[in-house]
Amino acid sequence: MITTDTTGAIPPVGETDDDLIQLLTPEGERVYHEAYTPRIEDLDRAALEGLYRDMVLVRRFDTEATSLQRHGELGLWPPCLGQEAAQIGSGRALARQDYAFPSYRELGVAWTRGVDLRKVLHQFRGEDHGGWDPAEHNFHLYTLVIGSHALHATGYAMGIQRDGDVGTGDPDRDRAVVAYFGDGATAQGDLNEALTFAAVNDSPVVFFCQNNHWAISEPTTRQSRVPLFHRGRGFGIPSVRVDGNDVLACYAVTTEALERARSGGGPTFVEAVTYRMGAHTTSDDPTRYRTKADEEVWRRRDPIDRLEVLLRAEGTGEEFFTALDAEADELGEDVRSYCRAIPVPPASRMFENVYATENALVSTEREWFTEYSEGFLTEEVAR
Amino acid sequence: MPQHVEFRLPDVGEGLTEADIVEWLVSVGETITVNQNIVEIETAKSLVELPSPYAGVVTELLVGSGDTVEVGTPIIRIDTDGTGGPSGQGGGSGEVGATSSTAEPPAAVQSPEPEGSGDVLVGYGTSRAAATRRPRRQSSAGAPAGGAAGAARAGSTAPATEAVQAGVEVGADAAAEAAPSPEPPAPPAHAAAQAGEPAPASPAVDVRVLAKPPVRKLAKDLGIDLSRVPATGPGGIVTRADVLAAAERSAPEKLVKKADDDRPWLDGGTVSADGRQTRVPVRSVRARTADAMVASAFTAPHVTEFVTVDVTKSMRLVERLKSDPDFADVRVTPLLIAAKALTLAIRRHPMISASWDDETQEIVYKHYINLGIAAATPRGLVVPNIKDAHRLSMLELAQEIAELTATARAGKTQPAAMSDGTVTITNVGIFGIDTGTPILNPGESAILALGAISQRPWVHKGKVKPRWVTQLALSFDHRLVDGELGSRVLHDVAVIMEHPERGLVWG
Structure with a gap:
């Protein structure tokens, strides 16, 4: 159910989870939701195993990249640790012709767009401004400026409208755009302008906010008096809050938002509530502003663990996990040797x-x- | 055959130049795996654990705990062959870090894996090409040269780039295909990946002390415990100046450590023949101080009066002013209140602002107050004065005091700043002293000493209560200031210190 009610009292951040869309609990149990459960009914076991594989491999790559920075092989690395479900769930909801504008932490989305993740390292090794051809993957280059790409995404979406690729009913033609950004970006002027333009133009764009609780060292609680998805409502945009560590809910919510966009229903604001388990970047030391206890709470809400519990309960055998471990190891070794040999373009x-x-x-x-x-x-x- | 590689300290932040080695997590002889954390380091930005790029046996730790190490310095030597043989003579440093390209490595270490795959990148990006200026061609005369250049570019450069890329692909493929890795088995990778520990460790950092990282670094370098430094910054942040001030307070004098040491106690001094005395020529500030004190003490007959006063209200005023936005950038201290009080008292009794002109046998009455502040500096006592202090607002007075003392501490006080003073304040209280009998600055007729302010039992509204109490002492030149005038001035200062609102009436 899309929450567009703006008459009720505004609950403070973190006090109530009543409006949080969740299809898979941290304990790995399915939750029935009238509107969203039907959207994941077509995800069979192979599809769930695929989502699990996505998250495990992305996490492994991310961990290796963090290590590579500590080895002195990368200048910088922004870890996406803990945000895999939000990125994989939403990324897998995209159709081939859709276009994604990432910020600089969207490793999981890059994976779903078919980008060779190793190419992402080129920029962070200081060798290249990008690393991949955005047009080939419909995945824009990383944007380091906070929130500015929300305008690019909105402009792109308005371009799609002018191309007439919205609301034709042809599933291979109708297109949409997703802008990925964090909680900190919601306070930026650029994002607010993007929301304004997208709303009044009914542009086919999904604003996907990963609320990872930290704008570097500033907690979300000090960034807004209202839950972040209420900001979307302020612009008249249907807005929804989803458990960002629940890959199924993220998939379902993004699928709905994209359908609305492609069919001419205009923008949607999605707040995926997740947690940045790592540092902001390798230059940051989170122990300066948060405690181990804070992290421990979220470690128990891990996106990968809960899906593993579900898979095992629904019959996935040990051999799947063993094989995936081996695949991840291979990926890790490959990343290390690749990184050291990145050519100067x-x-x-x-x-x-x-x-x-x-x-x-x-x-x-x-x-x-x-x-x-x-x-x-x-x-x-x-x- | 041992294959030795060194790991150089990387720039784990952005543009950091050095880091402190906090603790080694591995020891010599230990077998380590790729990405095993080997050492904890602290930079100006963060405390981080460094994972090893290599698998093998640790043969040497090249830097010790507590060392400050420049980025790029080798910190550990690892034998990637795993035998852990000595690294010394045989495997000279020339081989280090470039093993796979040297000679023919034995089959066991043919893996293109980390061990020996080239230099570690240091700092931002990699610049394998030396940053040297290349010569321009003599002439770019027309087609032939351009053609040649084009050919050179087409014929060698571009393919070379491709070759590099191809090599990478091949290498990567080979790496992927070399399935049975010669590496020791990695730790249970799935679990490791899932746990996904981020690098920064959790040190027992006391988060209650607020200070910026460079200030923390400074405190660490100076050996100052941040939690003991009084914070004056906005929001209780410990500032650089606070740390420096704390360091100054705690810095021991440069005195010899042993009584029988025959080195001079002070720079520029010489030791007497028996080694028990240091003789230092009297120079500059010390000489001037001596002359002035002798001249003053033996020409102006001094009288000193004392008063003990409850300054609780002044202390409250100081606290309020500290949080006043107007005063955000200046230090507010009891000295400031005393300075203001003294100028007000003198305006009520201007006759004390005078000097004795011996030559003309005249008394010179000054229509202004040039308020001197006695400042203890590394070079000795300096008494610069604030010109026309009677015209300054409280804020301006605070700014002038700050600037004047900073200039004095930096040893940059100009002679003009020390001339034509009319009255002086000496704050002996900052040394914890109750009071004293100050000696007049020559040419002035009064000097006020501000004693230590401490809580004492005091009769307040008929009851004994803990109150902030201090002693004020005023010395004056009895040739031109009688007891009555001196007493009135000191009394007025005391009244304002006790009831700051009185300043409104008299101001």
Whole structure:
């Protein structure tokens, strides 16, 4: 049920979970929800195992990347530890033609969009501005500025409207956009402008907020007087709050929001309540502002553990988990060796992905730069 | 055959240059696995555990706990072959960190895995190409040169890049295919991945002390316990100045450690022949102080009067002003109240603002108050004065005091700032002293000593209560100031200190 009631008293953050959509409890038990359970009925055991595999492999990659920064192989790494369900659940709800705008922690979404996760390391090793072709995956480059890509996403969605790819009823044609951002971004002007434009234009965009409780060191409780999804309501946007550590609920809620967007129903604001189990980035030390006890509460709400309990209860055998362990190990080793050999791209790489089509100014500058680079005696390409 | 690699201290933050080694989590001879935490380090930003990039046997810890290590310094040596043989003469440092490309590694270590796959990246990004300036071509004359350049680019450079990429692909594939890894079996990976411990450990950091990381670092470097530093910053934050002040207070004098040490006690001094005395030439501030004190003590007949006063209300005023937004950037102390009180008292009794002109046999009455503040500096006593202090508001007075004392402590007080004073305050209370008989600054006719302020039993409204009490002492030049005038001035200062609201009436 979409909560659009704005007449009732506003409950303070964290005091009530009455409006939290949950289909799988932290203990691994299914919860029936009139509106959303039907949306996951087509997820058979193989699909659930797939979601589980997604989360385990993404977590393994993320852990390896954090270690690689400590090895001195990456300049920086923003861990997504703990947020796998929000990212995988929502990412798997996307259709091939949908387009996602990530912030800088959306490793799980990148995985669901078919991006070779190793490519994400190029940027964090300081070798590349991106690492993948956004058009190939319909997955935009990471945006480091907080909230600015919500405007890009809204603009893209308005472009889709002008292309006429909304509400045609053709499932292969109708498209939508998802903007991923965190709780901290909800206080940014850019995001609020994006919500305004998306709302008044009925644009096909889903605002997917991962409330991981921390804007670096600032807790959500000090960022807003109201639950974050109420902010969406303020713009007249249907808004829903979902257990961000429940991959099934995240899938169901995002599926509904995307359907609304593609069919011409306009934007949706999703607040996925999760927890950033790691540091903000490897440059941050969370022990300065939170306690082990805080983390322990959320460790018991782990997104992967609860799905494992469900899978085992519904008949997935040990061999599945053993094989997945081996796959994760292999992935880990591969990531390490790959990272050390990331090549320096040619300097002309910086002229790619600036505009969707050839641009006169960029072309001129590329030609000038190429001529300049070739004007040196040595063979080495200017870097 | 041992294959030794070194792990260099990485930049775990963004642009950090050094870190402190807090604790080693492994010891020499221990067999470690990839990503096993080996050491805990503390940077200006955070406390983190470093995981090992290598599997093998620890052969040497190159830095010790407590060391401050620059980023890029090798900190541990690991034998990736696992025999743990000595690393010394045989495997010189030249081999370290580049093993797979040197000679032919034995079959057992052919894995393109971490062990020996090249230099550790240090700091931001990697710059394998030396940052040297490359020469420009002599001439880019037209087509031939351009063509050649183009050919060179097309013929070698671009393919070279491709080759690198291809090599990577191949290497990665090979890595993936080399299924039976020669590495020791990894820890139960699933569990490890699930637990997914983030690197930062949980130290027993006392979060109650508020201070910015660089200030914490400073305190650590100076050996100052942050929890014992009085905080003056907004919201109770310990500032850099607080730490420096605490360090100054706790810094021992540069005196010799042993009584029989024959080195001079002070810089610039010489030790007497028997090694029991240090002689230092009298210079600069010390010489001036001596001259002034002698001149003052033996020309102006001093009278000193004392009064003990309940300053509880002044202390409350100080507390209130501390949280006043106007005073956010200045230090508010009892000295400030005393300074204000003294200027008000002198305005009521301006005759005390005078000096004795011996040459002309005249008394010179000053229409202004240049308020001197006696400042103890590393170079000795300095008494700069605040010009026209009677015209300053409380806030301006506080700013002037702060600037003047800071300048004095930095040893930058100009002679002009010390001339033409009319009256002085000396705050002996900061040394915990009740009071004293201050000696006049030459050319001035009065000096006020502010004693230590402490809670004492005091009769207040008919009952004995703990009250903030201090002693004030006023010395004056009896040639031109009689007991009556001096007493009235001291009394007025005391009244304002006891009832600050009186300042409104007299101000």
